[in-house]
Amino acid sequence: MEELELYLEDARDSMTKALNHVGHELTKIRAGKANPTMLDGLLVSYYGAMTPLQQVASVTTPDARTLFVKPWEKGMIPEIEKAIINGNLGLNPQNDGQQVIINIPMLTEERRKQLVKQVGQECEHGKVSIRNIRKDTNEQLKKIKGVSEDDVKNAEEKVQKMTDDYITKIDSLMKKKEGEIMTV
Incomplete structure (x- = not known):
């Protein structure tokens, strides 16, 4: 028993x-609102090693339609943008030289x-x-x-x-x- x-x-x-x-x-799976977990699972090339995004940057949501990805090192901005584009999330990253900005489009x-x-x-x-x-x-x-x-x-x-x-x-x-x- x-x-x-x-x-x-x-x-x-x-x-x-x-x-x-x-x-x-x-x-x-995004439901139209910005959520930092939308970027979970994204890997960024960090000095040749594929590293989770959360280990190279902080992800915040200043409002319901925007994500800010602030890398610990500014040189990572192009790699982070590339990872977001290659992640097939339907998101268009932009940067202001300090961080990557992602505007979440209406579905x-x-x-x-x-x-x-x-x-x-x-x-x-x-x-x-x-x-x-x-x-x-x-x-x-x-x-x-x-x-x-x-x-x-x-x-x-x-x-x-x-x-x-x-x-x-x-x-x-x-x-x-x-x-x-x-x-x-």
Whole structure:
């Protein structure tokens, strides 16, 4: 029985990580407002090494439509601009010699639909991860020796309920993000 609980706890931890990952990925999808997390995951060439943007500059939002990227070293401005352009974020960086300025354009209806589609894809990846965790956990449960079939069935039912709960949480994240994107 203790071994069953360990597998269930592992499954819960893995599903929580998958849910958190989806939530983090969704913060990168812009909903029309400037947000420093929009630039998460951008890598800048820093003396030949690809380095996360947050390690070479600070990112601030003076207002809802603007991002300021202030590098620790002024010589990094062209590299930061290049990283933003190559990041396919649909953003146009400019600089004033001190920092990179990014004006966040209003989202067009077409761009909103693309973003909603992207949100759907991210959420689907999360659901697939959760279903894979369910499958792996159920396979491990069946391999446990010295446990009755009823106990294994009960554990599998708990895993299924957990799976349903986490998929529901991902669906609610998706609805919330779609709402943010479609709000003009």
